[in-house]
Amino acid sequence: MNDTRIRPRDRDAIIQSLRAGVVPRSGQQHVQVGRAREVESLLRDLDSVADGGSTARFVIGEYGSGKTFFLNLIRAAALKKRLVTMHADLAPDRRLHATGGQARSLYAELARNTSTSAKPDGGALAGIVERFVSQALTTAREHGTSPENVIRQRMAELSELVGGYDFGTVVEAYWRGHDTGNEQLKIDAVRWLRGEFTTKTEARAALGVRTIVDDASFYDQLKLLSRFVRMAGYSGLLVCLDEMVNLYKLTSSQARSANYEQILRIVNDSLQGISTHVGFLFGGTPEFLMDTRRGLYAYEALQSRLAENAFAANGLVDHSGPVLRLTNLAQEDFYVLLTKLRHVYASGDPQQYLVPDEALHAFMHHCSQNIGDAYFRTPRTTIREFLNLLSVLEHNPGQPWEPLVGGVRFEAESNPDLEPLEPATQDESRVDDELATFRL
Numbered sequence: 001m002n003d004t005r006i007r008p009r010d011r012d013a014i015i016q017s018l019r020a021g022v023v024p025r026s027g028q029q030h031v032q033v034g035r036a037r038e039v040e041s042l043l044r045d046l047d048s049v050a051d052g053g054s055t056a057r058f059v060i061g062e063y064g065s066g067k068t069f070f071l072n073l074i075r076a077a078a079l080k081k082r083l084v085t086m087h088a089d090l091a092p093d094r095r096l097h098a099t100g101g102q103a104r105s106l107y108a109e110l111a112r113n114t115s116t117s118a119k120p121d122g123g124a125l126a127g128i129v130e131r132f133v134s135q136a137l138t139t140a141r142e143h144g145t146s147p148e149n150v151i152r153q154r155m156a157e158l159s160e161l162v163g164g165y166d167f168g169t170v171v172e173a174y175w176r177g178h179d180t181g182n183e184q185l186k187i188d189a190v191r192w193l194r195g196e197f198t199t200k201t202e203a204r205a206a207l208g209v210r211t212i213v214d215d216a217s218f219y220d221q222l223k224l225l226s227r228f229v230r231m232a233g234y235s236g237l238l239v240c241l242d243e244m245v246n247l248y249k250l251t252s253s254q255a256r257s258a259n260y261e262q263i264l265r266i267v268n269d270s271l272q273g274i275s276t277h278v279g280f281l282f283g284g285t286p287e288f289l290m291d292t293r294r295g296l297y298a299y300e301a302l303q304s305r306l307a308e309n310a311f312a313a314n315g316l317v318d319h320s321g322p323v324l325r326l327t328n329l330a331q332e333d334f335y336v337l338l339t340k341l342r343h344v345y346a347s348g349d350p351q352q353y354l355v356p357d358e359a360l361h362a363f364m365h366h367c368s369q370n371i372g373d374a375y376f377r378t379p380r381t382t383i384r385e386f387l388n389l390l391s392v393l394e395h396n397p398g399q400p401w402e403p404l405v406g407g408v409r410f411e412a413e414s415n416p417d418l419e420p421l422e423p424a425t426q427d428e429s430r431v432d433d434e435l436a437t438f439r440l
Helices: 008-019 036-050 067-080 102-112 125-143 147-156 164-180 183-193 200-207 215-231 253-272 286-290 300-306 331-345 357-371 380-395 402-406 426-439
Strands: 054-060 084-089 237-242 278-284 323-325
Touching: 008 331, 008 380, 036 054, 036 067, 036 237, 036 278, 036 323, 054 067, 054 253, 054 286, 067 084, 067 237, 067 278, 084 102, 084 215, 102 215, 125 147, 125 164, 125 183, 125 215, 147 164, 164 183, 164 200, 164 215, 183 200, 215 237, 215 253, 215 278, 253 278, 253 300, 331 357, 331 380, 357 380, 357 402, 380 402
Parallel strands: 054 278, 054 323, 084 237, 237 278
Antiparallel strands: none
């Protein structure tokens, strides 16, 4: 085990997050195990985005199998490769397509969670615009022209894209605020870029533009941002959307289809090379992907594009397709994970380990006896209980570990995302029955 010490702040953040059953915002490398080939595959995707390509991948895994952790790990890698990242969880009020503001709400959440290597915890959009303006100033000095002309010329490159003209107008407004010391104008420009204006009247009064980021412009705005961050000196844009199961849970078949149509648009642009310097990662469960009544496979065009390699069976894998299935951790991987958790808990000091190796084997055996293979296949609860065990030992010096291991009580996790599915409405049942008849 690596003897590199872990800072108390990082150690506490990792432990507290995992004990709460959530993914730590940083330090994932300290507890990452297995899935090296999956990580390698997505790292190649990041390189492709940086080289001007585009990608759309679906990270599919069972509830509790570590999808969110995996997505965060890839985001951290993207930041190191000088990509800008955006991430958000879908929710009932945050969707890819809507008419009641839910898509704008999702965009606003993505914008708030915009990160760079200098600001990995979000809130980086204003800094990206400032970086663009600073580079325009440098270019203007070098060529003996005005910064306004440089910015206008660069923004003209976006005019070919939907919404590009107003996007450029807003960036120019930010420059005017920068040049004249008008902080309010700069704030309003960033608010528009973040999708925080709710009415066109308000945006026109503040910035002189006739449009705002709304439900209809969700994806177009992301494509504009992918071009803009390149102009600001970054390698590209990575958009991570987790909890895609919330689309699967929509009771309206019309709403689901509209959202799946948006996904199809993103996938098509990626496959055809229409979008550049942008990657999308979607995190979801097998039900979200494969359910032929409510999942992506219910949408025929998506089913054909996301079909998996038929030869990748019986232990064979193919990590090059749009669907990346997270393989289950092996028992050996889980043992390594326990050693890493022990190491993190001791702040990286082997002299401070609270339990010996025998305790790790005993803990795994106890888990196996209680919940079978689920303890390492969907390990969230098991990790939490192991950290709880270490916490008790830490706060009760001299307490033997043996009786505590035998007293751990837990149950295998069940997927709560499937429980609240409401019964289909009469109209939806009719539509689904017609689809079923059509398939037959």
